[in-house]
Amino acid sequence: MHETTYHRASSVDEAATLYAKGSEARYLAGGHTLLPVMKQRLASPSDLIDIAKIKDLVGIEATGDTLTIKAATPYFDIATSATVKSAIPALAYLISLVGDPAVRHRGTIGGSIANNDPAADSPAALLALDATVKTNKRSIKAGDFFKGLFTTALDDGELITAVSFPIPAKAAYAKFPHPASRFALTGVFVAKTKTGDVRVAVTGASQGGVMRMPAIEAALKANWSASAIDGVTVSDQGLMDDLHGTSAYRANLIKVMAQRAVTAAG
Amino acid sequence: MSVEGIGASVVRKEDKRFITGKGRYVDDVRIHGMTYAAFVRSPHAHAKVKRIDPSEALKMPGVVAVLNGQQLADDKVGNLICGWMIHSKDGSPMKMGAWPAMAPETVRFVGQAVAVVLAESRNQARDAADAVVVDYEELPVVADVRAAIAPGAPQLHPEAPGNIIYDWVIGDEAATDAAIKSAAHLVSIDLINNRLVPNAMEPRAAVADYDAAEDHYTLYTTSQNPHVARLVLSAFYNIAPEHKLRVIAPDVGGGFGSKIYIYPEEMVALWASKKIQRPVKWTADRTESFLTDAHGRDHITHAQMAFDKDHKIVGLKVKTHANLGAYMSLFSSSVPTYLYATLLSGQYVIPNIHAEVISVYTNTTPVDAYRGAGRPEASFLVERLMETAARQLKVNPAELRRKNFITQFPYQTPVIMAYDVGDFNASLDAAKKAIDYDGFPARKAKAKQEGKLRGIGLSCYIEACGIAPSKAVGSLGAGVGLWESAEVRVNPVGTIEILTGSHSHGQGHETTFAQVVADRLGISIGQVAIVHGDTDKVQFGMGTYGSRSGPVGLTAIVKAMEKVEAKAKKIAAHQLEASEGDIVIEDGQFKVAGTDKAIALPMVALAAYTAHNLPDGMEPGLKESAFYDPTNFTFPAGTHICEVEVDPNTGKTTFINFVAADDFGRMINPMIVEGQVHGGLAQGIGQALLEGTVYDDNGQLVTASFMDYTMPRADDLPSFNVSHTTTLCPGNPLGIKGCGEAGAIGSSAAVINAITDAIGNDNLVMPATPVRVWNAVHAKQAAE
Numbered sequence A: 001m002h003e004t005t006y007h008r009a010s011s012v013d014e015a016a017t018l019y020a021k022g023s024e025a026r027y028l029a030g031g032h033t034l035l036p037v038m039k040q041r042l043a044s045p046s047d048l049i050d051i052a053k054i055k056d057l058v059g060i061e062a063t064g065d066t067l068t069i070k071a072a073t074p075y076f077d078i079a080t081s082a083t084v085k086s087a088i089p090a091l092a093y094l095i096s097l098v099g100d101p102a103v104r105h106r107g108t109i110g111g112s113i114a115n116n117d118p119a120a121d122s123p124a125a126l127l128a129l130d131a132t133v134k135t136n137k138r139s140i141k142a143g144d145f146f147k148g149l150f151t152t153a154l155d156d157g158e159l160i161t162a163v164s165f166p167i168p169a170k171a172a173y174a175k176f177p178h179p180a181s182r183f184a185l186t187g188v189f190v191a192k193t194k195t196g197d198v199r200v201a202v203t204g205a206s207q208g209g210v211m212r213m214p215a216i217e218a219a220l221k222a223n224w225s226a227s228a229i230d231g232v233t234v235s236d237q238g239l240m241d242d243l244h245g246t247s248a249y250r251a252n253l254i255k256v257m258a259q260r261a262v263t264a265a266g
Numbered sequence B: 001m002s003v004e005g006i007g008a009s010v011v012r013k014e015d016k017r018f019i020t021g022k023g024r025y026v027d028d029v030r031i032h033g034m035t036y037a038a039f040v041r042s043p044h045a046h047a048k049v050k051r052i053d054p055s056e057a058l059k060m061p062g063v064v065a066v067l068n069g070q071q072l073a074d075d076k077v078g079n080l081i082c083g084w085m086i087h088s089k090d091g092s093p094m095k096m097g098a099w100p101a102m103a104p105e106t107v108r109f110v111g112q113a114v115a116v117v118l119a120e121s122r123n124q125a126r127d128a129a130d131a132v133v134v135d136y137e138e139l140p141v142v143a144d145v146r147a148a149i150a151p152g153a154p155q156l157h158p159e160a161p162g163n164i165i166y167d168w169v170i171g172d173e174a175a176t177d178a179a180i181k182s183a184a185h186l187v188s189i190d191l192i193n194n195r196l197v198p199n200a201m202e203p204r205a206a207v208a209d210y211d212a213a214e215d216h217y218t219l220y221t222t223s224q225n226p227h228v229a230r231l232v233l234s235a236f237y238n239i240a241p242e243h244k245l246r247v248i249a250p251d252v253g254g255g256f257g258s259k260i261y262i263y264p265e266e267m268v269a270l271w272a273s274k275k276i277q278r279p280v281k282w283t284a285d286r287t288e289s290f291l292t293d294a295h296g297r298d299h300i301t302h303a304q305m306a307f308d309k310d311h312k313i314v315g316l317k318v319k320t321h322a323n324l325g326a327y328m329s330l331f332s333s334s335v336p337t338y339l340y341a342t343l344l345s346g347q348y349v350i351p352n353i354h355a356e357v358i359s360v361y362t363n364t365t366p367v368d369a370y371r372g373a374g375r376p377e378a379s380f381l382v383e384r385l386m387e388t389a390a391r392q393l394k395v396n397p398a399e400l401r402r403k404n405f406i407t408q409f410p411y412q413t414p415v416i417m418a419y420d421v422g423d424f425n426a427s428l429d430a431a432k433k434a435i436d437y438d439g440f441p442a443r444k445a446k447a448k449q450e451g452k453l454r455g456i457g458l459s460c461y462i463e464a465c466g467i468a469p470s471k472a473v474g475s476l477g478a479g480v481g482l483w484e485s486a487e488v489r490v491n492p493v494g495t496i497e498i499l500t501g502s503h504s505h506g507q508g509h510e511t512t513f514a515q516v517v518a519d520r521l522g523i524s525i526g527q528v529a530i531v532h533g534d535t536d537k538v539q540f541g542m543g544t545y546g547s548r549s550g551p552v553g554l555t556a557i558v559k560a561m562e563k564v565e566a567k568a569k570k571i572a573a574h575q576l577e578a579s580e581g582d583i584v585i586e587d588g589q590f591k592v593a594g595t596d597k598a599i600a601l602p603m604v605a606l607a608a609y610t611a612h613n614l615p616d617g618m619e620p621g622l623k624e625s626a627f628y629d630p631t632n633f634t635f636p637a638g639t640h641i642c643e644v645e646v647d648p649n650t651g652k653t654t655f656i657n658f659v660a661a662d663d664f665g666r667m668i669n670p671m672i673v674e675g676q677v678h679g680g681l682a683q684g685i686g687q688a689l690l691e692g693t694v695y696d697d698n699g700q701l702v703t704a705s706f707m708d709y710t711m712p713r714a715d716d717l718p719s720f721n722v723s724h725t726t727t728l729c730p731g732n733p734l735g736i737k738g739c740g741e742a743g744a745i746g747s748s749a750a751v752i753n754a755i756t757d758a759i760g761n762d763n764l765v766m767p768a769t770p771v772r773v774w775n776a777v778h779a780k781q782a783a784e
């Protein structure tokens, strides 16, 4: 690891100020993406601004039709939260599949979406549930937030403060883990909103990162059942092709995982 | 049997320090004034080193020195060696290219060291290593065995035309060809035995400390055989004569073979420590482990097995290409030859066997012994052939094996090995019973109704351990003898220290070795300490690999104990005024048989050291040593059966059951044996399902981290059903065969046999990842 200066911020404003002062600063939340990259010497921030202890950035609340999870809330808290489990059990389940217990006790949903790894789990939930990303400057719809591999709509220094999820009528996530990394080789999140709209998001499969599947959405909107997807053709165009999954295999997994998710959602 | 003696599942003495974080590993060693080494490594798989410019690095904070391969050569430090001579079929010796510890001219695999930076801290050394400028002229790369032997392939070493190291044969080719020609049935197979990265939990490390006052070196290193390391460093690498070099291998966190060898980094650390007159520490990071620890396996094989009309095997012909990587590692030459082809008879009567092995250089990390070393490759081949034969002959796979089992012992195979004892029917029966083999068709039918593909696969393996009779291996080309030594020191108060040349790096010797001693004397294991891993304490030893510590290392201890006991009995008899022949040892007492006269071990020991009242002419003291050279290999064998379910929609394999019925001869501590089996099975299953090592055409290791290389994790594995059938090994007094590698040797074939049974397609390459299984399922469906 290269040398760096560590700061612990106690408020969102202080974090932003510290960030602006550093020549090449980075926010540090759970550190489960950033620190491994630094250890491999692939990133060398001048300053690390630790946001994990900022009180305003940790917590979960549900009000009426919305579940809000603050950005620096660790996965473990989300997966075990009674509020999340009753509002959107599929989200609690998705989070319980991230990494291992050590990762879940440290890693955060804010860090995950800021990083936007094309195989990360959380982006699928945000996109399918039509969530809103709140930052210290604005609100961004999930559909506008994810911009391809490791890229988001965040400006330099912009800090995610929370994610708010409209509570769906039904939702489920089905993940086929990458054998080595256990990220999603392909993960599919299906959601049916209270107004009857259907959104399906796929992670791990596309070369462009998390994406929606309009063909499956249409099929499910017409008939919310696993068999409705039987007739859908999923093209392997633009899908990732690597050691652990050809693009044809991923195309197959999109269908199979979507069907499993629909069955699980009931 | 006492409660802590032979056969007792005593909790491991060493575990307290390991699981409370109190183990002392090489990286825990800190010496005043210590510097840190970071290697500058080649990013290219094949290139000329045109220029190494350390000037920027030398200006950086904390940097003490930057050293390179030319300086090593100038100091006449020797090249790395391969210690086992193999001759090609034309009689010519193997073609070995030079392997300098840091490359002065040419690099031949990604990660090969070209220079080393020494600095005050690890990070300073790493930063400076990044700043060393190396100009390379890239050369054409060949990472694949078949490409390497093709005409016009890039040439790695001028010594080895066509990249061929040797073309070696064993067995009677004419007789085998004749058997195949006249056979009623012929079964052919093409297999890849996939390359594996050992991934010991503790990466390699070295702390080298040159003492100018004494002109003496100390090396703390992650070694499975510190005495062999000292011998090689001294006799071949010219670092220092043996009496000026102490090698200590303290707690070592796993080796699996990868820590047998003497690597460039450890010897550079020693040499550098004298050059800069400061201690030097180097600890590999995980990427360096992936790139530079000797890999395992990597065979491509074509084989034919011939059967007569009654389904008896009449011949086996094998041709294997073995990838040894860019350089010949210490024992690399022996692994695909004498540790592989000599086991091709498996558990079967095969009257004619012929094998040809062509070992090849490629621009990849060197390959050497890895848990099982050659024997997993042999067992995988024979057991894939048996299963395939049963399918083609449409007979029950268990019965085809049974029909061909060797049942008369000793049995001389056509490929050198003489099996001493075994009962292959017993382990087959035990495994079949444990998995309810006869109930399988019903289970398969039920799974089919649920849309799942069920399969069952057998593997009846045999292997050779306890390496090895020195004279025999000498005649086959080994550069060393493979005996073991032991010294028993009884202290004046009756506690005992056992000095052994075996080295424990996870095997539990501190417990099992103490159990054998405790058992003989009727004392507790708490009174026995095991000393190992330090060339200043233990005079010499050959170390631990090839499941040799039980059959060879423990036997040396028994031989030394016999001498100690004989002398102690003389002292006891003298003290008790009895006849030596009447003395028996029980419960820590030397008793006069049939009387109540007795003297306790501490009093005997004290008498030996006070020497006030010893028999006339007896030397004081109670300490004996022994060197034990085995008379034969030992032959652990058994049956593994695996039952799996495949999800045709995703290609995912789920274990239903995995049973291992093994014959290891006598077990000292069944719990530790079971642990060894579990670990071995995890590695064998890892090879079959998970672990794939992939190089691209540029010789870059694509799977150089745990993000891409799938190490087996607990939830990848079934709950193992392990049992034993026992025939005692006649070759050593304890009847031990060895258990360290069997799990890794037998299990891969059982897994692949099960999956191919489930999907009805034999065309499946290891590791059988979900995508590969899914493709195989679809290929089958397309064919139908």
Ligand SMILES: Cc1cc2nc3c(=O)[nH]c(=O)nc-3n(C[C@H](O)[C@H](O)[C@H](O)COP(=O)(O)OP(=O)(O)OC[C@H]3O[C@@H](n4cnc5c(N)ncnc54)[C@H](O)[C@@H]3O)c2cc1C
Residues within 6 Å of the ligand: A026, A027, A028, A029, A030, A031, A032, A033, A034, A035, A036, A051, A071, A072, A097, A098, A099, A100, A103, A106, A107, A108, A109, A110, A111, A112, A113, A114, A115, A119, A120, A121, A122, A158, A159, A160, A161, A181, A182, A183, A184
């Ligand atoms: C062994 C292992 C297994 C894993 N398995 C999975 C898995 O199965 N599925 C999965 O989805 N992920 C997995 N991960 C990744 C894990 O989810 C990470 O923790 C997560 O991606 C990043 O969250 P973090 O809080 O650790 O972020 P950090 O590493 O602290 O930060 C990541 C990036 O986000 C930025 N950042 C952090 N918080 C904010 C914020 N509030 N606003 C703006 N920018 C911010 C940081 O500056 C940094 O650039 C795994 C990680 C490991 C180490």
